[in-house]
Amino acid sequence: MAGLRYVSSVGVGTPLLLLVIMAMMVVPLPAFLLDILFTFNISLALVILLAGIYARRPLDFAAFPTILLIATLLRLSLNVASTRVVLLNGHTGTGAAGNVIQSFGDFVVGGNYTVGFVVFAILVIINFVVVTKGAGRISEVSARFTLDAMPGKQMAIDADLNAGIITQEEAKSRRAEVAQEADFYGAMDGASKFVRGDAVAGILILVINILGGLAIGTLQHGMAIGEAMRVFTLLTIGDGLVAQIPSLFLATAAAIMVTRVSAEQDVGDQVLSQLFDNPKALAVTAALIGLMGTIPGMPNIAFLLIAGAAAGGAYWQYQRVLARRREEEIALPPPPPPETKELTWDDVAPLDAIGLEVGYRLIPLVDRNQNGQLLNRLRGVRKKLSQELGFLVPAVHIRDNLDLDATTYRITMHGTTIAQASIFADQDLAINPGKVYGELKGNTVKDPVFNLEAVWIGEDQSEQAQAFGYTVVDASTVVATHMSQIVQEHAHELLGHDEVQQLLDGLAKVTPKLVEDLVPNILPLSAVVKVMQNLLAEQVPVRDVRTILEVLSEYGLKSQDSVTLTAAVRTALGRSIVQQINGLANELPVITLDPSLEQILQHSLESMTGTGVAIEPGLANRMLQSLNEAHVRQEVGGQPSVLLVGDGLRDFVSRFARHSIKGLHVLGYNEVPGTTQLRIVATVGDDTVGLNGATA
Numbered sequence: 001m002a003g004l005r006y007v008s009s010v011g012v013g014t015p016l017l018l019l020v021i022m023a024m025m026v027v028p029l030p031a032f033l034l035d036i037l038f039t040f041n042i043s044l045a046l047v048i049l050l051a052g053i054y055a056r057r058p059l060d061f062a063a064f065p066t067i068l069l070i071a072t073l074l075r076l077s078l079n080v081a082s083t084r085v086v087l088l089n090g091h092t093g094t095g096a097a098g099n100v101i102q103s104f105g106d107f108v109v110g111g112n113y114t115v116g117f118v119v120f121a122i123l124v125i126i127n128f129v130v131v132t133k134g135a136g137r138i139s140e141v142s143a144r145f146t147l148d149a150m151p152g153k154q155m156a157i158d159a160d161l162n163a164g165i166i167t168q169e170e171a172k173s174r175r176a177e178v179a180q181e182a183d184f185y186g187a188m189d190g191a192s193k194f195v196r197g198d199a200v201a202g203i204l205i206l207v208i209n210i211l212g213g214l215a216i217g218t219l220q221h222g223m224a225i226g227e228a229m230r231v232f233t234l235l236t237i238g239d240g241l242v243a244q245i246p247s248l249f250l251a252t253a254a255a256i257m258v259t260r261v262s263a264e265q266d267v268g269d270q271v272l273s274q275l276f277d278n279p280k281a282l283a284v285t286a287a288l289i290g291l292m293g294t295i296p297g298m299p300n301i302a303f304l305l306i307a308g309a310a311a312g313g314a315y316w317q318y319q320r321v322l323a324r325r326r327e328e329e330i331a332l333p334p335p336p337p338p339e340t341k342e343l344t345w346d347d348v349a350p351l352d353a354i355g356l357e358v359g360y361r362l363i364p365l366v367d368r369n370q371n372g373q374l375l376n377r378l379r380g381v382r383k384k385l386s387q388e389l390g391f392l393v394p395a396v397h398i399r400d401n402l403d404l405d406a407t408t409y410r411i412t413m414h415g416t417t418i419a420q421a422s423i424f425a426d427q428d429l430a431i432n433p434g435k436v437y438g439e440l441k442g443n444t445v446k447d448p449v450f451n452l453e454a455v456w457i458g459e460d461q462s463e464q465a466q467a468f469g470y471t472v473v474d475a476s477t478v479v480a481t482h483m484s485q486i487v488q489e490h491a492h493e494l495l496g497h498d499e500v501q502q503l504l505d506g507l508a509k510v511t512p513k514l515v516e517d518l519v520p521n522i523l524p525l526s527a528v529v530k531v532m533q534n535l536l537a538e539q540v541p542v543r544d545v546r547t548i549l550e551v552l553s554e555y556g557l558k559s560q561d562s563v564t565l566t567a568a569v570r571t572a573l574g575r576s577i578v579q580q581i582n583g584l585a586n587e588l589p590v591i592t593l594d595p596s597l598e599q600i601l602q603h604s605l606e607s608m609t610g611t612g613v614a615i616e617p618g619l620a621n622r623m624l625q626s627l628n629e630a631h632v633r634q635e636v637g638g639q640p641s642v643l644l645v646g647d648g649l650r651d652f653v654s655r656f657a658r659h660s661i662k663g664l665h666v667l668g669y670n671e672v673p674g675t676t677q678l679r680i681v682a683t684v685g686d687d688t689v690g691l692n693g694a695t696a
Contacts (some may be wrong), residue, residue, distance in 0.1 A: 018070070024077040028084060037078055038242050044071055045246030045253075052253040059180055064257055065187035071250055072198050075243055079205050082239045087212055120237055123244045124203055131251040152466025153178045155433075159473060163481050164384030165377045188258055198247055202240060209236040279321060282314035353394035353494055354487065355412040356479070357401040362409055362425050365476055366398050374398075377480040385484060389491050389536065390543035391499050396483065409479060411486050413493055418486050421448035423475045427456045430470035438468035449482050492536035500529045503545050511546060518549055522556040527565070534566040538654060538666075540577055547572055563651050567668070571647075574671040581640045581665050587677045590644040590667075591630045593653075594685025597623070598646060605652055623684065624660050630682040631664050642667055644678070 029037070048067060055061040154175065161171040213232025217223040223231070290307035293300050356378075364370040378396050386393045404410060411419045422445075423429070430440055432453040443456040457465055462472050473481075487494070504525075508515040519525050531552065532542045542548060548569050555568045570577065582588050593601070604615045627643065634641040645653050647668035654666035672678065 018073070021070070021073050021077045024081050029081045034078070034082055034085065037081075041071075041075055041078055042242075042246050042249075044074070045249035049249045049253040049256075052256045055257075058257055059177070059184055061257065062180065062184050064253070065184075068250060068254060071246070075198070075246055076201060079201070079239070079243055082242075083205065083209055083212075087209070087216055120206065120240045120244065123241070123248060127244065127248045127251050131248070131255050152470065152472060155471050156466075156473060159471065159481070160477065163377070163477065163484055164380040164382075165477065165480060166380070188254070198250075202244055202247060205243075206236055206240045209239065279314045279317040282310050282317060286310035286314060351415040352397040352412070353414060354396045354483075355415075356396050356398045356483070357404060357410040357412065358398065359404040359406040359408045360400060360402060361406040362423070362475075363400055365425050365479070372476070373474075374476040374479055377476050378483060381480050381484045381487070385487050385491075388541060388543075389488075390541045390545070391495055391503060393487060393491075394494060411483060413486075413490055418490065419448070419482060421478075421482065423448075423478055424456050425475050427458055428462050428465075428472050428474050429478050430455045430457050430461075430465040430472050433469070433471055436469040438464075440465055440468070440470070448478065449485055488539070492533040495529070495533055495536055495542075497525060497529055500525065500532060503542070504528075504549075507545050507549065514546070514549055514553065518553045518556070522553055523560060523565075527556070527560055527562060528552060530562040531565050531569060534562060535569065535573075538658070539580075540570065540573065541580075544573060544576065567647065567651065570668070571670045574667075575673045577667070577671060578673060578676055581642060582676075586675070587679050588642060588672065589634065589639050589679045589681045590642045591627070591634075591682045591684060592644050592680055593649075594683055597685045598649065601649055601652070602646070605649065620656075624657065626684045627657060627664065628661050630684065631661050634681065635663065639681075641665065644669065644672070647671075 024037075048064075048071060051061060052064065157166075157171050157174045157178070160166045161168070166174070210233055213236060214225070214228050217228030217232055218225055286307045289310060290304060293302075293304040293307055358366060365372045365374040368375065375398070378398075382393045382396065401410065405422065407424060408420060408422045410417055424443070427442075429445075429447065430442070431447050431450070432455075434452075440455045440457055440461060442458075442461070445454055445456060446452070447454040455465075455470075457472075465472050504515050504519060519528060528549075532548070535542055535548075551569045551572045552565060555565055559565065578588060600619070601615070631641040641663055642665045643653065643657070644667050647670050650666055650668035650671075657664055657666065
């Protein structure tokens with residue numbers, strides 16, 4: 001019940017406060033209450049300013065635009081209330097509107113309304129021309145760039161999610177933060193107009209109060225013009241100063257919020273760490289100020305005092321830097337010399353299944369002590385691929401290689417180099433997805449993963465690149481994505497006897513009879529391994545181990561040929577294969593072969609010798625060219641590229657086109673489920689029957 005009462009009071013408090021603010025504009029207030037409210041207004045503005053200073057990120061004070069509106073309304077309502085009191089009771093003296101206004105009119109400006117007017121004008125200039133104008137411009141630019149960068153940030157989040165670098169919950173949280181950031185800067189763009197309008201209102205209220213007070217004092221109360229001018233001007237100036245000081249606080253808080261850079265520090269820590277962290281700056285300042293202090297006629301004492309303070313600060317900061325370096329240079333005692341021993345088989349190191357070698361400038365990417373993120377991202381890639389492929393992907397062994405260029409990394413499998421590329425650890429890669437709206441300055445390269453045009457840029461250009469339409473990723477993401485692609489393409493090389501035995505042991509806990517009857521009674525383990533490797537070579541996961549073993553148990557009694565067994569397993573997994581290619585769509589676009597060409601290929605297959613299939617080279621080249629043209633048209637249209645052939649030709653055609661046309665899926669007729677509708681988009685045939693792809 002106490003919690004309900006608290007929530008209820010908070011829910012009622014905000015609209016009640018707004019009603020009180022509005023009522024202050026029409027209900028007369030006594031001078032004593034005005035003193036309390038003016039003091040509260042100054043305190044509230046100071047609290048808002050300090051909250052903006054101590055916020056570590058702009059989004060930590062996301063309610064600032066709303067609070068700014070409420071504080072502005074409160075100050076304007078106090079202006080209206082004080083104006084009413086000044087005009088009604090100003091003829092009685094300078095204390096008619098309360099002690100706060102009188103103090104600012106008498107004490108702050110010494111009772112001289114000319115001085116007060118000048119001070120007020122200076123405050124207005126500072127507020128309106130300097131702080132408010134600059135904050136408004138920054139708010140406008142920040143809002144525009146934040147909104148323009150949203151698509152690029154969303155694409156980067158999706159890329160990290162697809163690469164397994166972040167989880168679904170982390171992606172959801174990042175998307176929410178991106179949306180909140182856009183809302184905040186959009187609101188700040190509008191809130192800056194409140195501050196600007198507030199400064200204009202202060203000027204108008206000052207002029208209206210002086211003219212109105214002069215007219216009321218002389219015409220209604222018979223005061224002399226000079227006396228009326230003195231009394232009402234002092235009251236108006238005091239009222240204006242009381243209002244301008246919190247207004248200046250609010251404008252400064254708004255400027256601080258829009259000029260903040262997100263960091264785990266408040267403004268004070270950022271200024272101290274970034275401004276005074278280098279002792280050279282303080283030392284040079286001390287020398288220059290000290291030199292000026294020795295010039296005759298200058299205020300020598302003031303200059304020399306400041307020079308001494310700067311020199312002391314430089315010495316103290318230099319000692320801190322030296323102490324920090326000593327701590328970093330403390331080395332562990334040298335290890336004892338290794339004992340001389342005879343060579344054994346333990347000295348022959350096995351080859352790593354997956355290896356990553358990096359040049360010396362890329363070591364920070366894999367060093368946890370230097371905040372390297374690549375290890376965690378590779379672990380995420382390995383977890384994601386293990387779930388997708390159906391077996392445990394081996395760990396990635398990382399080592400530095402001084403023989404490589406400083407910015408080069410190399411991916412190896414079983415000791416053989418598979419891929420190699422160069423990156424910049426301290427820069428981001430802006431990838432051109434095909435349509436961008438500007439050019440970036442940097443090192444122009446090809447993306448090592450997708451072979452797209454890309455530019456290496458500094459981190460300060462990331463938001464601009466995203467606004468231009470580039471997809472921006474850091475160096476660790478480039479390596480992790482490249483590793484993911486390589487593992488997917490070479491998964492069949494990573495699956496061996498031990499991995500398949502682990503899969504069988506896991507399935508034996510659920511269906512022990514199936515595993516017991518299959519291996520080794522029907523098929524040897526090597527035959528099962530070969531079938532699974534054939535599936536992975538054509539990007540078919542082996543997650544459904546039970547279906548694979550059931551098919552092998554049935555067909556293994558008839559044949560132990562790996563090609564025949566793989567074809568039978570693919571037929572059983574047809575629904576899963578088609579869904580992986582085409583999603584849940586009922587219609588599958590396919591490329592077919594002309595019957596005449598199929599007959600030629602079938603004849604070549606039947607006459608196959610020990611050296612390979614007898615197919616005329618010219619025909620093979622033309623066939624590959626036509627298949628590639630049809631494949632490119634499908635990719636440009638955003639549709640899957642599927643070649644549908646007879647079941648007897650499927651394995652031969654797949655091996656024929658696999659390495660020449662990346663991304664082309666070759667299916668047999670029996671692999672397509674009966675519920676899937678086929679739509680022929682191209683037909684490939686011999687020259688005599690039209691080898692060029694023809695739209696059907």
